[in-house]
Amino acid sequence: MENFEKSGINSITENLKNTDIDEKKTPFIKIENVSFSYDSDEDEAPLPPVLKDVSLEIKKGSFVALLGHNGSGKSTLAKLINLILIPTKGKIYIDGTDITSESLTEDEMYGIRRRIGMVFQNPDNQLVATVVEEDVAFGPENLGIEPSEIRRRVDEALQTVNMTQYKKHSPHQLSGGQKQRVAIAGIIAMLPECIIFDESTAMLDPGGRKDVMNTIEYLNREKGITVIHITHNMDEAVRADRVVVINDGTIFLDGTPKEVFSKVQELRTVGLDVPQVTELFYELNYRGIDVDFSELDEKKCAEALANVIIQNRK
Amino acid sequence: MLKDITLGQFFPGNSALHKADPRMKIILTMLYIVFVFLAKATLSYIFVVFFTVVLVIISKIKPVIILKALKPLIFIMIFTAFFNIFWTKGDSTPLFEYKFIKIYKEGIVFAVLMIVRIACILTGSCVLLTYTTSPIALTDGLEQLLAPLKKIRVPVHEFAMMMTIALRFIPTLIEETDKIMNAQKARGADFNSGGLIKRARALLPVLIPLFASSFRRASELATAMECRCYRGDKGRTRMTKLHYKPVDLFLLILMVTFGVIIIVINIYLIDILNFSV
Ligand SMILES: Nc1ncnc2c1ncn2[C@@H]1O[C@H](COP(=O)(O)OP(=O)(O)OP(=O)(O)O)[C@@H](O)[C@H]1O
Ligand SMILES: [Mg+2]
Numbered sequence: 119m120e121n122f123e124k125s126g127i128n129s130i131t132e133n134l135k136n137t138d139i140d141e142k143k144t145p146f147i148k149i150e151n152v153s154f155s156y157d158s159d160e161d162e163a164p165l166p167p168v169l170k171d172v173s174l175e176i177k178k179g180s181f182v183a184l185l186g187h188n189g190s191g192k193s194t195l196a197k198l199i200n201l202i203l204i205p206t207k208g209k210i211y212i213d214g215t216d217i218t219s220e221s222l223t224e225d226e227m228y229g230i231r232r233r234i235g236m237v238f239q240n241p242d243n244q245l246v247a248t249v250v251e252e253d254v255a256f257g258p259e260n261l262g263i264e265p266s267e268i269r270r271r272v273d274e275a276l277q278t279v280n281m282t283q284y285k286k287h288s289p290h291q292l293s294g295g296q297k298q299r300v301a302i303a304g305i306i307a308m309l310p311e312c313i314i315f316d317e318s319t320a321m322l323d324p325g326g327r328k329d330v331m332n333t334i335e336y337l338n339r340e341k342g343i344t345v346i347h348i349t350h351n352m353d354e355a356v357r358a359d360r361v362v363v364i365n366d367g368t369i370f371l372d373g374t375p376k377e378v379f380s381k382v383q384e385l386r387t388v389g390l391d392v393p394q395v396t397e398l399f400y401e402l403n404y405r406g407i408d409v410d411f412s413e414l415d416e417k418k419c420a421e422a423l424a425n426v427i428i429q430n431r432k
Numbered sequence: 433m434l435k436d437i438t439l440g441q442f443f444p445g446n447s448a449l450h451k452a453d454p455r456m457k458i459i460l461t462m463l464y465i466v467f468v469f470l471a472k473a474t475l476s477y478i479f480v481v482f483f484t485v486v487l488v489i490i491s492k493i494k495p496v497i498i499l500k501a502l503k504p505l506i507f508i509m510i511f512t513a514f515f516n517i518f519w520t521k522g523d524s525t526p527l528f529e530y531k532f533i534k535i536y537k538e539g540i541v542f543a544v545l546m547i548v549r550i551a552c553i554l555t556g557s558c559v560l561l562t563y564t565t566s567p568i569a570l571t572d573g574l575e576q577l578l579a580p581l582k583k584i585r586v587p588v589h590e591f592a593m594m595m596t597i598a599l600r601f602i603p604t605l606i607e608e609t610d611k612i613m614n615a616q617k618a619r620g621a622d623f624n625s626g627g628l629i630k631r632a633r634a635l636l637p638v639l640i641p642l643f644a645s646s647f648r649r650a651s652e653l654a655t656a657m658e659c660r661c662y663r664g665d666k667g668r669t670r671m672t673k674l675h676y677k678p679v680d681l682f683l684l685i686l687m688v689t690f691g692v693i694i695i696v697i698n699i700y701l702i703d704i705l706n707f708s709v
Contacts, residue, residue, distance in 0.1 A: 197655075200659060202655060202659065228661045228663065231658070231661050235659065238652060238656055240649075242604050243648075243649045243652035243653050243656060244652070244653065244656035245600065246596065246597065246653070246656075246657060246660075247568075247600060248567070248568050248596065248600045249568060251671075252672075255670075255671040256657075256660055256662075257661060259668055259669055259670055260660060260661040260662050260667075260668055261661055261667075262669050265669060265672070265673055268669070268671040269671055272671065288603075289600065290604060290607070305659075305660070308660065
């Protein structure tokens with residue numbers, strides 16, 4: 119009898135898994151007509167909304183770059199997704215659960231925060247402990263995980279970000295890029311399904327930036343973690359599979375990097391740059407040299423340029 | 433220059449005292465202080481000195497380091513001794529008498545013993561605790577040792593967390609102070625000349641940006657901790673659990689023996705070598 123029941127439960131969970139696979143098309147993150155304004159000080163006029171009627175769907179396993187000028191509401195949007203802030207209007211669904219519902223319990227809230235990790239700009243202000251491995255353990259410790267399992271996760275996370283040899287170091291002995299990788303390890307030790315990087319490369323030198331970008335790409339491609347990468351660096355945005363441009367609290371452009379960056383004029387009106395190659399090809403086109411500038415890969419661009427030069431000689 | 437400041441004065445090493453559990457070391461330090469205060473007879477003071485030397489030897493800390501630690505306290509020790517010499521009244525005739533000032537033999541003995549007591553307590557607690565325990569281990573030890581107080585709503589975990597964060601941010605803030613000072617120097621600020629007031633005033637343009645940035649850091653850190661599911665110690669586990677090891681038992685036995693000897697001397701041998709205290 120007991121066996122029968124157990125197998126019954128098993129088959130139900132299996133069914134759930136199957137439907138999960140079927141529902142791959144339903145987005146992992148679904149933002150529906152969300153508006154948000156920060157609370158003003160008591161006797162002052164209410165602040166204008168930071169986000170206005172934003173709708174956005176993000177698929178599991180995708181790599182989305184979020185662009186926009188300073189103060190356009192990118193960080194605010196990120197904080198809404200992992201429940202640090204609550205929308206003034208609209209609904210947000212994570213994997214089908216309504217996280218904006220009134221009946222969300224505290225445990226469910228922490229569950230969402232575990233699933234949607236967040237890495238910030240200043241690596242110094244996210245590390246809590248005085249030893250690298252203790253810091254990586256901070257998240258799992260908060261989740262109440264068994265000590266042996268925490269140990270395993272910490273070692274694995276440090277391995278993933280390639281910082282194992284620094285595990286006994288203290289954070290202030292590390293470079294910016296290394297600190298940021300420790301911060302990432304601290305998040306992946308909680309086994310999130312999605313990580314939001316809020317300008318996590320902005321304060322780093324080119325070397326550190328490259329290391330962190332490679333880590334982000336590795337997490338997305340090899341570990342299947344959904345990535346939302348907020349950045350001002352267009353050459354980083356090119357590496358995403360989708361680019362979302364936000365301007366004054368609304369979605370301004372949304373598409374593949376090729377689609378978005380071909381709209382050079384529009385991007386410039388909202389105060390954004392385009393990747394260097396796009397800029398070069400755009401200017402060439404502007405001056406009457408006919409090249410296809412939707413290509414974003416530097417090597418391919420070089421080839422296209424070479425072709426143009428050869429053709430012009432003939 | 434500011435970077436050289438180290439906190440807690442922890443000297444890494446691998447002596448028995450370094451390896452001992454921080455909780456045990458906290459207990460041992462408290463026992464040690466109590467036992468030193470129990471010492472009454474001169475003989476027990478000799479024994480206290482002997483035992484303190486044994487502790488220093490076990491810790492493998494260089495005596496020079498300990499002398500350095502005692503140096504700033506010499507003034508306080510001499511001051512206390514001075515008062516004891518003049519204020520203690522003995523039964524015998526005074527050794528020295530001038531108007532209302534009378535110095536007795538007892539006063540001198542008492543003053544010397546006082547110095548010995550202060551020096552021993554200082555050396556002992558440095559060697560047992562601060563010199564051989566890293567600040568993190570100390571915080572962890574305190575948190576776990578005081579855990580029972582949580583039942584009566586003492587915010588033990590919160591204090592430990594504050595300690596940890598303070599320790600984490602001290603180097604960061606020192607570095608930042610350095611940067612701000614250099615930035616102000618580049619603008620012509622002068623921190624090294626003038627009187628006390630002028631110097632203090634020169635520090636104001638350093639402190640204000642430092643405060644502003646600390647507040648920003650605090651708010652960012654709070655958000656980052658929230659993102660990492662921090663909710664106080666509710667349902668929180670730890671990666672490394674503290675375990676008592678054989679060395680802890682050894683040290684405890686040593687300390688208890690010390691206490692027993694002090695008490696035995698107090699009861700049975702108080703008259704030997706005694707100048708009466
Ligand atoms: N805690 C707050 N209280 C009030 N207003 C805020 C708060 N945080 C942000 N804002 C305002 O909300 C707007 C959007 O801020 P947000 O941080 O989301 O922008 P952002 O796109 O992340 O910009 P940046 O590129 O500079 O990081 C800004 O105008 C900002 O002044
Ligand atoms: Mg931002």
